[in-house]
Amino acid sequence: MSRQIWDIPGGIHPAQNKIQSLQTEITRADIPAELVIPTQQHIGAPAKPCVEVGDKVLKGQVIAEGNGFVSLPVHAPTSGEVIAIESRPIQHPSQIDGVCIVLKPDSNDTWGARHPIDNYQSLERNDVIDAIRNAGIAGMGGAGFPSAIKLGIKPGTKIEQLILNSVECEPYITADDKLIQERADEIIAGLEIMQWLVNPQETLIGIEDNKPDAIAAFKKATANNNIEVVVVPTKYPSGGEKQLIYMLTGKEVSSGGLPSDVGVICQNTGTAYAINRAIHHGEPLVSRITTVTGDAVKHKGNYEVLLGTPVDALLAQAGADMSAASRLIMGGPMMGFSIHDASVPVVKVTNCLLAPTTEEIPVPAQEQACIRCGSCAQVCPAGLLPQQLYWFSKSNELEKAEHFNLADCIECGACSFVCPSNIPLVQYFRFGKGQIRKHKSETIKADHARERFEFRQARLEKEEREKEQKRKARAEAAAKKQAAKKAAALANPPSDASGSPTTPGTDDVADTASNATKLKSAWASATKRWKDAEKALTIAEKNGSDQLEAFQKKVDQLKAKAEKTKALYEDAKTSAASTSPSSPSASPSPAVAPVSNDPMVQLKQASADNFKAWKDAQKKTQEAEANSADNLEALREEEATLKAKSDASKAAMKEARAKEKEAMQAKKATEDPTKQLKLDAAIARTKAKKALKALNSLDDDHASHAALKAAYEKALATADNADAALKAAEEA
Amino acid sequence: MSVLHVTSPHVRKPMTTNAVMRHVIYGTIPGLAVLTLLFGWGTLINVVFGSLVAVAAEALVLRLRNRPILFSIKDGSAILTAVLLALAIPPTSPWWITVVGILFAIVIAKQLYGGLGSNPFNPAMIGYVLLLISFPLEMTTWIPANLTEGVAASPSFSQSLALIFGSVDRTVIDGITMATPLDTFKTYAGNDLDMLRSASVLQGSIAGVGWEWVNIAFLVGGLYLVARKIITWHIPVAMVTSLFLLAGLFYIIDPDSYADPIFHVLGGGTMLGAFFIATDPVTAATSNKGKLIYGALIGLLIYVIRAWGGYPDAVAFAVLLLNLCAPTIEYYTQPRAYGHKKANSGIAKS
């Protein structure tokens, strides 16, 4: 049966270089003197160590527990003693350290309890998935995504194809190829477990036509079941998950989506093997097949390595002469990353160690200008325009880069491979992606910081306001009390009333009024007193008091007073409004403000008047024009002069406004410098923090590392400066 | 252990920009040979002389711009510009024509825009157009190919040298030059059919005496480039097809006034333009769809200018005009990326 193969766009044909490592059988790697087992070998949260230094452990025993949904446990690769739990350099592209459990093997390699599941079909699906999770199985092709999550599809999701990715399109790597040749039955057994778990309509194995032996092995192993081996033409990067899915099914996983969205689940060869070991043999994932190759290696081939084996131990066993190696690559030559420190351990995703000589993989030539030859676009499997992305990433035009779908770049390196100008395009894309990520989180963080600052500001203002209100309330209460007293006095003994026509308090308030608030309360109390007096008058009238005249006089007096305070208050209010309202200490006395404010208001008024006059004149002229009046000329002239006048006054106003603004800024700077400085310092500190974080989270090459470091140092310096300035200002 | 920290991919195809330029220069060899056979040593002398001027000019500007000189010279782009310009100008052009054209191409059109890769216009064509506008007489008088009736032989090497570098009386040159076939056609078509039929440069050939050979030679060189994957077929095919179709259409309508499509396709600078000028990657569109549009529009403009414009040949103008449109074409012809329902187009909204 032949099946349609959809061709992916682009792609390249780099030299295969697979023969070298296919000459020997899979060799069991020696147990090293020390195993360094990272708690994070998968995508997701690192596992939590659950052993202590000094503990004796058995092979397969859980030494770190999964920490959340997207996480996996880690098992002891052999029996021995835990000698340290500490930070060690790990296999990260940006050479960061990670928590590792260091195990000293006892060389007995004694297994702990193993619980094979004989008849998994009789179990609940979830129990089998849990068993896979508990075996610590992660995608072994490179990304290391927990396999149990991929398999734990939502009930009701229809899976049309289950695909086993045996393409292995990267040059040099033969780990899957060899594993298939030697243990095809076990892989198929693992695949059958997955088949049972997700119940697909069809199960396919995608494999490149450059592995005839592996294809034959698979064909033999699948002779009696409904698994179909689909041979695809050799082309890089057909082993990319999305690329393989398209080739076999013609379905595209939408940008940002998951294969299961289109009814496909894709698993790696090594993963299927590991699942078989876990279910049928009860063995968790503690070792893997790693290709050790490159011309600097004497015994090229595939090794079954315990996870946690330091790279240098493995290389030593393979007889690698690292002085002849130009670099040391973990992974393949297309997507692998070079490692600096050969003490890093082999982990679940380490499919290859490549130690090429300088002749084999020379030092990259100097980067030249992009000549827009378009070769990169011709080979891009994702249908992108790398030369545009390069341009945008380089010039930091992130929005444009996003618009040109930078996010869909799978970093396969095909574009860099063909670029005649030796431009490390992928490096630019990683940098660009990092920038976009950073930019996004930065915007969020900046928003948070601003919100926090504003919230604090608002809270302070509110407190201030509340204090003010309390003060006012107290003043009012006091005034009321006084007024009530007086009213009572007025109503009863008339002799008293004439003796206190004005209260000293009112005068005091009016005289010492230094701000609008005080004036306002003064106005309020004055008004109240006046109203009270009025009431007293009415009562007196009703009672036919003979003191009516005196009462009337009193009311009038109070009314005048209230009006006076009101006027005063209003004055103060306008002047207060024209100065900085947020800093109460800067509130000027009402005597000063109107003077500084006056010209502005006048100018504004004049400008408005002139404008109106001109408009009127214009209207008149237009009317006259319409009626063809004979004084048209005169009107036009008038209009012109008025317009000139209006323009002039407008300009004057603008100038004045600019000056005022300047003055205000100067004032603000001198009067309340700390506030601005505080803000500056806060912002600078946040920036520095962010830069540090970016630096730490760097999963990049060292070119951008240096840039980030510089940025961080700069931000730090700015923050320090801002702090110093703030301190100085506060002291002053 | 000396390990380098380099990021993936670690292997590269052994094709460099320098090699690309070199191959394009190789591709011009057949055309250059035929031009030399038909018109004497002039073109070859111009190519060599022009290359020297171009390298010198490039070195000077790189020095002024404080850029590594040798590194950039080695990419061969300056020499390629010189070669293309020298192939386009008449073999008898005096030396200062070459100098002016190349200085303008290298200094103004290329380096002042930021050097290789940053120039929006094809430098060789900028140089050509400048010359055509400034010195129309020198730029439009070609000596007839030695196959032409009544022309005994093309100038010898020393004659060519004298024509280019000597202080020759222009009248001497004028005595031996003739209008090019395209020019002749333009002058007589539609108004003086007898003259048209009897013009010696159009006698007994399909696209003007000698010119079909020149074009075929450039076609051969161009196919070499396509075979070496230096260029893709899109631009040349689109350009020649659109020119052919348009010419065919008008030829069917009025064969007396319009030249036949073969004449257009194999006449003048069509093939040089299609394979060597329009495909200059720096200034062309890059996506396949974009290239098709770009090429087709060049073909269209060539026809329009040849048929109704003021200049006999139009490759340079057409290419420059489309250089101007290339970024826009690019924006609207983005390929559909994997996992997207449709292609993005336009510029990012910012």
Ligand code: SF4
């Ligand atoms: S392959 Fe290199 S030189 Fe060519 S367009 Fe792409 S980035 Fe530019």
Ligand code: SF4
């Ligand atoms: S690295 Fe990205 S841009 Fe380059 S070819 Fe691969 S997917 Fe396309």
